[in-house]
Amino acid sequence: MMNNILDVSSLVTQLRNGARIVDDISFSIKAGETFALLGESGCGKSMTALSLLRLLPDGVVNAGGTAQLDGVNLFDLRERDMRNVRGGTAAMIFQEPALSLNPVMTVGQQIAEVLTLHQGLRGAAAQRRSVDLLDQVGIPDAARRMMEYPFQLSGGMKQRVMIAMALAGQPKLLIADEPTTALDVTIQAQVLQLLRDTQAASGMSLLLITHDLGVVAEMAHQVGVMYAGQIVEQASRAQLFARPLHPYTQKLFAALPGAMRRNQPLTAIPGNVPPLGSITQGCRFTPRCDRAWALCSEQTPGWTVLDGGRGVRCHLYQERGARSEDREKTPSPPTPLPQAGEGSSILDPRSSILEVSDLKVHFPIRKGILQRVVGQVKAVDGVSLEIPQGHTLALVGESGCGKTTLGKALLQLIPPTAGSVKFDGHELTGLAARELRTRRAAMQMVFQDPYASLNSKMRVAEVLEEGMAALNIGSNSKARQARLDILLDQVGLERTAKWRYPHEFSGGQRQRIAIARALAVSPRLLICDEPTSALDVSVQAQILNLLKSLQRELNLSYLFITHNLAVVEYIAHEVCVMYLGRIVERGTAEEVLRSPKHPYTRALLSAVPRIDGSGVERIKLEGDLPSPANPPQGCHFAPRCAHAGESCRAGYPPATSHSATHTVQCFLYGPDLN
Amino acid sequence: MFGNPMFARTILKLMIAYLIRRILYAIPILIGVNLLTFALFFVVNTPDDMARMQLGIKRVTPEAIEKWKQQRGYDKPLLLNSAASGAGKLTDTIFWQKSASMFVLDFGYSDDGRSIAREIAQRMGPSLAIALPTFLIGLVVYVSFALLMTLFRATALDIAGVALCVLLMSVSGLFYIIGGQFVVSKLWHLVPISGYDGGIGGFRFVVLPVVIGVIGSVGSSSRWYRTIFLEESGKDYVRTARAKGLSELRVLFSHVLKNAMIPILTGVVVVIPLLFMGSLLTESFFGIPGLGSYTIDAINAQDFSVVRAMVFLGSLLYIVGLILTDVSYTVVDPRVRLS
C-alpha cells in the first residue's frame, strides 16, 4: 500500500435528485503504473475521473467516499489547495482535443499558463520550457508551433499539445479520459506510444479511461471493468485477458468481431445498460445475464477477492463451491452460420450488381471577389470497384480519405464530377431526378449516427413508410402496414414499436429502425456508412449479427464503409483500402488482411491494438493525412512511407496484380522495382 | 506574432484586400436600400398624393399641387424623362435627383428650405455627446453585471440578478425617461429638465440622458451578455482550464471573456456608427438638438425629404458597422485573421 499514488475508496457521485452515477467505487494505482477503467458509454467512468479532480459539472455532486492522492485526501482540501492539485499533482486530458483547447489562445500561451501556475516559470524561461515540452511530445518545429493556434494543428497534434500541457505541471498522476477515441487508428497508435514513452521517462501513474479492450491490452497494468456505476471486476491485465471472470466481461470479449468469428454470430449482450439509478437491489447486470439466478436480483453481490489479488462483484464467485459448475462455464461457442457467397466464385463480373469506374467527386475551392475557382478538393479521385450480388465489400480508410463522399456519390446524393456508376447494368450518373427515382429503391444507405439519422418528430411507422410512399411501393396504406410488421420482425423489434417515437429507443434499437427504413423499399444493395462506430461493443455485435443474417436471408449486397478493421475481418468478403481519394489496395478480405502489400495497409493493420497482445511488428506512421485539396506529388502516400523512393515522388504508381483478385497501387511491386 | 515584418506586411495586405472586398459587397446593399426608399416615397404614393395630403383635402387645387411639387422638385418624371435629351433622359428625373444623388451624400433641402447635409453635420455632435457616453458606460456596466452573475451562477445572487433584469426589461423605455425627468429634475432639481449646451457647461445637460440611457437597457443587455458567458463557460476548453488549476476568476477573465468577445462584437460593433444617429426618444424628451430629434421633428412635420435622407444615412452607417464588425473579428479571432 505504501507505493500507491492514488487510493480511492467507496466513491459515490450522484445527481442532485439522488440518482447515483458512480456507486461505491474503490481502487488504487501504484506509482508508475497504468490503471485502466474500462466500460461502455454511460457506465460512469468519466464521472469517476471528474469526481477525483472535483470538476463535476453543475447538477452532479460528490456524495461520499475518500480519495488519497499522494497522501493527501482530495475531498478534504479547501478549493484553493485543490487548485494546486489540478494541473500540478494530477493532470487530465480529454476525449475531444479539438474542443478542449482554447481556440483564441496560442499553444504557447496555454502551456505557459500551467508553467506559471505550478512551476513559477515566466517569460523566457516559460518559453524555453514550453518548447522543450512540445519537443518531448513529438511536435516537429516546436518553436514555430508555439506561436500557432489550435485550429492550425491536426487532431493528433492537438492531443499532443494537451499532453504537453498536462506534463507541464510534472504531475504524479495523469488522468486520460478516452484520449484516442476521436483519433484515427494510426494517430491513436502514435498517441498511445507517446503516453507509454512519457510514463517510462517520468515515472508518473496513468488513470486511463477507455471503452476499447484493444487499448487496455496495449496500455494497462491493472484493469477495472465498470458497469452501471460500479466496478464489477478488477484484475491485472494478464489475468483479465487470460480468463475474464464476470459474465459481463466475458460477454464483452465474446462480442468483439474478428476474423476467427467470421462464420458464427457474435455473442451479443441482449438489452441495454440500465438507466441511472433504476436498479437499487441486486446485481445490475442481472437482466442481461444468461447465468443469473434468483439470488442475483434479490441481493446485491459483494466484492469478492480471489487469488492473485483480483476481485469480482458477482454471486458466482461469492459462495465458494455453491455453483462451481457454473463458474467454470464459459459461453458456449455459437453455432456456425452457413455462409452466403463463401466458396462460390468470388468475382464473377457478370454477377456484379454495382459497377463503378473511374468515379471522381471534386469540390471547387472558390476565392476572391468573383468567387473564381482556384482549385479542387479531390475528395474522390478516380475510384473503380464492383460489388457482386450477395457480397460485402468493405471500404477501409481513415477520416478524410473520401470514403463517405464516395458512398453518397454512389447514391447520387452528391453529383459525381466524372466517371460512371452502373447499377444492374443501368447508368445512374447524369439521370434526371424522375428517372433516378425509379432506380432509387434498389440502393439504400444506413448512416453512422442513429441519433441523427431518424427524424425525432416522426413516429417509427412514418419513418418506415416515407420511402415506400415516395417510391410508390405497396399499393395502399394497408399493404404498407402489413409490410411494416414484417420489417420490424426482420430487424428484431416488436411490432408495437411503430407507434412510438425514436427518442424512446436506445442507440442500437434506433440503428435497427434505420436498417428497417432502408429495407422497406426492398433494396438489393445497402451502403452502410460506419453503422456501428457510434455504438458500444455489445450493441455493435447485435447490429453486425443482424446485418449478416439479413444478407443471408435477402441475398443483400453491402458496401461497408468503416475504419474498424476488426469489423472488416468479421463481415467483409472483399476489401478496398482508400487513401486520399484513391483506392490503394484491393482484394479478398483474406488477401488484404492476412498478406497486406501496400505499405499503408500494413501500417494501418499494425496500428490496430490487438487484445491478444500478439501485435504484429509495429510500423510507425509519421505525420498526418495530407489535405485532399493539395495532395502530394506522385504517390500520395510517399511522404509518410518508409519505403518511398525517387519514382514514388515522381508519378502515381500503376496497379499491380498479385492474384486474380488482389491488386496494389505501389511501386514496390511495380515492374521497375521488382 | 507580428514581430516578423514580412509576416506583418502580408497580413496587412490581406486585410486591405479583405476590406476592399467587404466594401464592394456593401454597394449592392446600398443600391437596394436606395431603390426601396425610392419605391416607398415615390411609387406607393405619387407626389400628387403627398401634395394633396400635405395641403389638406379642402385646399386642394391642381395649381396648388403643381406649386407644391415644383417647390420641392417633384415635378419631374419618376424614372425616365422622355422630354429631355441625352443623359438628361436619366438625370432630369426624380429618381436621379432625389434618390441616386444620396450616394454622394447630396440630400437636398428640407421643407423649410435648409440644406439637409449641413443640418446633419451640425447635429451629429450633440447626438454623439449623448450616445457615445451612454454606449461606453453601458458596455462597462452591462458586462460587469453579467460577469458577476456568471461568476455566481446558479446561486441566489444570480437568480436575483436575472429576476431584476427581467423586471427592468419589462418596463417601457418611456417610463425611465418620464420618471427620471420627474424625480431628478422636477423633485430634486439636480439638473435641468432639458436643453443642450456645447463645451464643459453642457455636462449638466448630458448627465441625466446618459444615466437614463444606461439604466434603460440594463435588463436586456446584461441578460444577453450573461447568456453568452454562460454558453462559453459550458464548453470543453473551460473544463481544461479548470483542470489546469486556474481559479474561477482567471478562467472567467482569461478564457471565457476572450472567447465571448466574438459573439459580443457581433452585436456591439455594428451599432457604433449608428451612435451618430442619436436616439429619437432621448433627444426629443431632453430637447437635444441632435439627429434623433431632427428625425422626430421631420416625422411630425411629415417632411419626407428629411426622413428619406435619414433612412439612407442610417443604412449607410449600419453597413459601415457591418464592415467594422468583420474587421474586429480579425482582431479577436485568429481563425478569421489567419485564414
Place this chain on the structure above:
Amino acid sequence: MSFMPVILWSDALVFLLLAAGISGAWYVRRREHLLLPWRRVAQSATAMVSLAVLSLFFAVGLLDTLHYRVALPEKNGSASVYSPEVLSVFDKLVTPLRTQTEKTYSAPLAVTLHAKESISDAQGRVLRDYPRLRYGGAHLADVSQRDGDVLWRGFKGAMGGLVVGVLIAGITSLLRMQNLDGNNPPQSPLVRGNARTPPLTRGGWEGLAHLKKYIDSNYALIIAFIIIAALIGATASLASVYHVLGTDKVGQDVLYLSLKSIRTGLIIGTVTTLVTLPLALLLGIAAGYLRGWVDDVIQYVYTVLSSIPSVLLIAAAVLMMQVTIDTHPEWFDTAASRADLRLVFLCLILGMTSWTGLCRLLRGETLKLREQEYILAAQAFGVSTLGILARHIVPNVMHIILIALVMDFSALVLAEAVLSYVGVGVDPSMISFGTMINAARLEMGREPMVWWALAAAFGFMLALVLAANLFADAVRDAFDPRLNRSEGTA
C-alpha cells in the same frame, strides 16, 4: 335584432390566430413528444402564474374584439339604421365606465374634480372650490364619508372575489385531479374503463389527503388565482361608484382607457406574427435548404431590409400609409374601421420590418439540418423537396419559431407605446398605451400634478409585459434543445 355584428379587419385576423392556436393545441395534445416541453412549462410556477395573468389580459382583449353596431331607434318603419359608433361586448359589459364621464381631471377614487372652479351655490354666491363629480362618489351625501365608504366597498368586493376565487379553484382542482387519476397510466387507454374509484367517491380522508397533495403541487398558481380574484372583486365593487384610476382631461375613466388599451397592445403583439411568420419561415428554410441563387437573393433582401434602422423604416412606411389613408377617405364607413385599418397596416409594417431576424435564424438552422442524416435518407428515397421541407425541416425548426414568437410579443407591446409617442403608431383616436402616454406626458408638469393616467398606462403595460416575459422565458427554457436536460430523453 337591434344590433349588427361588425367584423373589423383586425377582428378577423384575431379570429384567424385564435383558430390557428386552437388547432395547434389540438394537434399537440395528441402527440406525447410535442406535449413534453409544454409539460415542462406547466411545471414552472412562474410560468403558470404569468399565464394566469396573461389569460386575464387575453380575455379582456377578446371580449373587446367582438364588435357590433347598435340599431338606432326606427323611424316610421323604414329600414333599420345603425349607429356609426362601433361598440364591443366589452364596452357593453362596462357601460357605466364608458358612459359616466366627468367634466375633466379627477384623481383616483376622488369625489371632486382635481382643480378648483368657480361654483355658484344655492344662494347664487360664486365661490372657488372643488366641484363634486357627476358620478364619482355621487351617492355620498358628504365628501368626508368617502374614506370609510371606499374601505368598506373595497373590503366587501375583495371578500366576494376571494370566495368566488376559492370556489373556482377548488372545483377545478377536484375536476383536474379526477382527470389525472382516470388517465393513469396515460399510455394505456384500455384500462380507463375499469379505472379505480375516482377520488370524489373515495373515502373522505383519503380524498382529502389526495386533494392536499394536488394543492401542494399547484399552490403558487392557486394562491395567485385567488389574489387576482380578490383584486378583481375589489376593483369591480369600487368601480361601480367611483373612478378607481381617476379621469383624464376630458373626464373619461382612466380604468376604462387602460382596459381598452389592452386589445391594441395584444393585437400589435400577435397579429404582427401573421405577417412575420410565413415570410420568415418560407424564405428562411428555402434559403437554407435550396442554397445557390435562391439563398443569395433571399439573403440580399433581408440584408437590405435589416440595414435600415427599424424605427426609421417603420416611420417612413407609416408616413406613406398615412398619405394613402388620408387621400382615400372613401374607403372607410366608420371612424373605427379607419383606425382599425391603420392598426392592421401598422402590424403589417412591423411584420415586414421584423421578419429578417427570425428568417436569418431559420436559415442558419436549416443549413445545419440539411446535413442531417435523416434528410440524406429522405433524399436517397427520392422524396421531393417540398416533402422534405414539410416533413423534416419545418417540424424541426418549430421550436425556434415558437421561442421567437413569445419573445417578440413583449418587445412589440413596448414598441407600440414608443411608436405612438413618436407619431408613427396607431391612429390618435384609437385607445392604446402609447396614445395614453402621449396624451398624458405633459400632465406631469401641471400644478397640481396629474399622475394617474401615466401611472395606469405604465402599470398595465408592466403587468402585461412582465407576465409575457416570464412566460416566454419558461417556454424558451422548455423548448431550447441546447439546454441539456436529464429527464425526457430516456
